[in-house]
Amino acid sequence: MNAKEAVDLLMDYDRKKDILIVSLKGELDHHHAAEIREFLDEKLKDPSIRHLILDLQSLHFMDSSGIGVFIGRYKTISKRGGQVCITNISPHLDRMLELSGLYRILKVFDTVKHAVDWIRGESA
Amino acid sequence: MNAKEAVDLLMDYDRKKDILIVSLKGELDHHHAAEIREFLDEKLKDPSIRHLILDLQSLHFMDSSGIGVFIGRYKTISKRGGQVCITNISPHLDRMLELSGLYRILKVFDTVKHAVDWIRGESA
Amino acid sequence: MSIKNEMKLEFLSRSQNEAFARVAVAAFAAQLDPTLEEIADIKTAVSEAVTNAIIHGYDNPNEIVQIITRISDNSVMIEVIDRGKGIEDIELARQPLYTSKPELERSGMGFTVMETFMDEVEVISAPGQGTKVRMVKHINHDVQETERD
Amino acid sequence: MSIKNEMKLEFLSRSQNEAFARVAVAAFAAQLDPTLEEIADIKTAVSEAVTNAIIHGYDNPNEIVQIITRISDNSVMIEVIDRGKGIEDIELARQPLYTSKPELERSGMGFTVMETFMDEVEVISAPGQGTKVRMVKHINHDVQETERD
Ligand SMILES: Nc1ncnc2c1ncn2[C@@H]1O[C@H](COP(=O)(O)OP(=O)(O)O)[C@@H](O)[C@H]1O
Numbered sequence: 001m002n003a004k005e006a007v008d009l010l011m012d013y014d015r016k017k018d019i020l021i022v023s024l025k026g027e028l029d030h031h032h033a034a035e036i037r038e039f040l041d042e043k044l045k046d047p048s049i050r051h052l053i054l055d056l057q058s059l060h061f062m063d064s065s066g067i068g069v070f071i072g073r074y075k076t077i078s079k080r081g082g083q084v085c086i087t088n089i090s091p092h093l094d095r096m097l098e099l100s101g102l103y104r105i106l107k108v109f110d111t112v113k114h115a116v117d118w119i120r121g122e123s124a
Numbered sequence: 125m126n127a128k129e130a131v132d133l134l135m136d137y138d139r140k141k142d143i144l145i146v147s148l149k150g151e152l153d154h155h156h157a158a159e160i161r162e163f164l165d166e167k168l169k170d171p172s173i174r175h176l177i178l179d180l181q182s183l184h185f186m187d188s189s190g191i192g193v194f195i196g197r198y199k200t201i202s203k204r205g206g207q208v209c210i211t212n213i214s215p216h217l218d219r220m221l222e223l224s225g226l227y228r229i230l231k232v233f234d235t236v237k238h239a240v241d242w243i244r245g246e247s248a
Numbered sequence: 249m250s251i252k253n254e255m256k257l258e259f260l261s262r263s264q265n266e267a268f269a270r271v272a273v274a275a276f277a278a279q280l281d282p283t284l285e286e287i288a289d290i291k292t293a294v295s296e297a298v299t300n301a302i303i304h305g306y307d308n309p310n311e312i313v314q315i316i317t318r319i320s321d322n323s324v325m326i327e328v329i330d331r332g333k334g335i336e337d338i339e340l341a342r343q344p345l346y347t348s349k350p351e352l353e354r355s356g357m358g359f360t361v362m363e364t365f366m367d368e369v370e371v372i373s374a375p376g377q378g379t380k381v382r383m384v385k386h387i388n389h390d391v392q393e394t395e396r397d
Numbered sequence: 398m399s400i401k402n403e404m405k406l407e408f409l410s411r412s413q414n415e416a417f418a419r420v421a422v423a424a425f426a427a428q429l430d431p432t433l434e435e436i437a438d439i440k441t442a443v444s445e446a447v448t449n450a451i452i453h454g455y456d457n458p459n460e461i462v463q464i465i466t467r468i469s470d471n472s473v474m475i476e477v478i479d480r481g482k483g484i485e486d487i488e489l490a491r492q493p494l495y496t497s498k499p500e501l502e503r504s505g506m507g508f509t510v511m512e513t514f515m516d517e518v519e520v521i522s523a524p525g526q527g528t529k530v531r532m533v534k535h536i537n538h539d540v541q542e543t544e545r546d
């Protein structure tokens with residue numbers, strides 16, 4: 001890792017049938033919000049994606065810009081009747097998400113696997 | 125580790141007969157030079173210490189203030205007919221030490237053990 | 249508050265400076281020996297205030313954002329200042345979920361985050377003159393000693 | 398040099414600010430995506446110049462040290478400025494091993510370190526007026542790509 005990567009945002013994704021799993025690494029602030037928004041919206045153009053899991057295990061920093069990004073994607077997904085889950089939340093992020101009322105619309109799980117299992121159960 | 129420790133200087137020491145082994149952790153700049161100087165000079169008051177090994181494995185930063193500290197302690201030790209060795213040097217530190225001409229007076233070893241063995245050999 | 253140390257920072261109103269600003273303030277506040285949690289709180293609050301100066305205060309990336317940081321024995325005071333648009337109705341602006349830029353997907357939670365993560369938040373602003381957000385965080389050394397490993 | 402970004406930093410002439418200064422400049426220069434080695438070079442040079450301002454430029458801890466940093470496409474320019482004593486004989490001061498403060502165990506290697514770790518070092522100083530050290534480091538992105546893992 002070099003010095004810039006420490007404050008950059010990196011995105012990784014995986015696909016499990018109709019679930020898109022995106023893991024965010026690094027720092028999510030206003031500067032990086034546009035990047036992640038474009039990345040997610042590009043992927044979500046594919047109408048066969050119904051659910052979104054955001055894995056935040058390696059997200060070391062997030063400010064309220066992240067909340068805006070999550071709410072925006074929630075709107076897209078909920079129009080398709082899908083679910084948005086977030087996983088692996090640090091205590092600091094937990095306070096931020098609690099504060100924002102996001103827990104009323106997003107589902108939270110310890111691990112990506114738990115989130116996948118829950119979505120499967122719901123849509124079964 | 126908290127945020128301050130990352131830029132602090134921590135000292136650890138060990139004694140093997142007439143050899144004092146001091147390992148430096150953190151950052152050695154002008155701000156910390158006084159601290160390490162006092163620490164070493166306090167220990168070197170004990171006249172039964174003849175040799176000094178400075179282990180720099182966990183020294184993440186050093187500027188030319190460190191050179192002054194090393195030269196000062198070299199003067200004390202060489203008056204006693206002892207040796208000053210430094211061990212576990214990073215490439216960045218190596219350039220700094222090379223530059224300063226310190227390699228003409230200090231002995232350099234990969235590990236503390238090699239330094240101890242060499243001192244034993246010399247004084248045998 | 250007897251001041252122990254002080255710094256002033258000025259940088260251009262560009263989003264890539266948000267990370268720089270929070271790292272710089274955190275590095276300065278580190279002198280108070282805060283916990284990692286306290287550092288995260290400070291970084292987040294600074295990020296909110298600096299972002300606001302850049303996107304709400306100014307409309308171009310060539311203006312100056314200023315940060316003043318003062319350290320006393322057990323607290324850090326941070327001022328984030330812009331000479332931009334200013335805020336018409338400060339009370340409204342501080343309401344949770346209020347944002348004047350929903351089109352940018354702003355959540356309107358910036359001031360709420362600052363208020364939650366810092367001990368004091370004061371907003372001084374006038375339309376056409378700019379905005380100063382003054383925040384204070386107490387660093388509680390007693391609690392720290394036991395909490396830290 | 399077309400400037401891409403710029404910041405200005407001011408802090409009190411106290412030794413505990415040496416670490417803050419180098420971390421802040423490194424965080425700003427990080428926008429150029431330097432290697433860890435390049436970041437270490439910059440931190441070391443900044444540490445030397447800031448230490449000099451604090452111990453040689455001033456004789457008390459309540460004066461102001463200023464740092465200006467400018468980034469262009471592939472280089473960073475750093476100025477470390479004090480309004481202190483100034484340097485009588487700049488050529489002598491820059492000689493390796495020359496120090497006016499041997500009693501503080503200074504090694505006289507500060508300027509030599511700056512010259513070795515940076516690509517350009519310019520010293521502007523006048524007795525009674527203060528000192529400005531301007532340093533430039535080129536960040537070579539071509540070399541980096543292959544060196545980095
Ligand atoms: N520095 C500023 N200059 C001008 N207006 C501001 C500034 N900071 C905040 N505001 C106003 O206050 C509102 C609420 O701010 P905030 O709670 O941070 O939410 P958000 O940034 O998500 O809009 C902003 O939408 C803006 O109208």
Ligand SMILES: Nc1ncnc2c1ncn2[C@@H]1O[C@H](COP(=O)(O)OP(=O)(O)O)[C@@H](O)[C@H]1O
Pocket residue numbers: 188445449450451453454455479481482483484490491495496497498503504505506507508509528
């Ligand atoms: N900012 C400054 N103000 C006044 N004098 C300075 C300044 N920087 C350097 N000098 C002079 O130049 C000399 C050499 O500096 P340097 O090479 O950094 O070595 P050192 O700091 O170890 O003395 C110093 O001893 C001092 O006399």
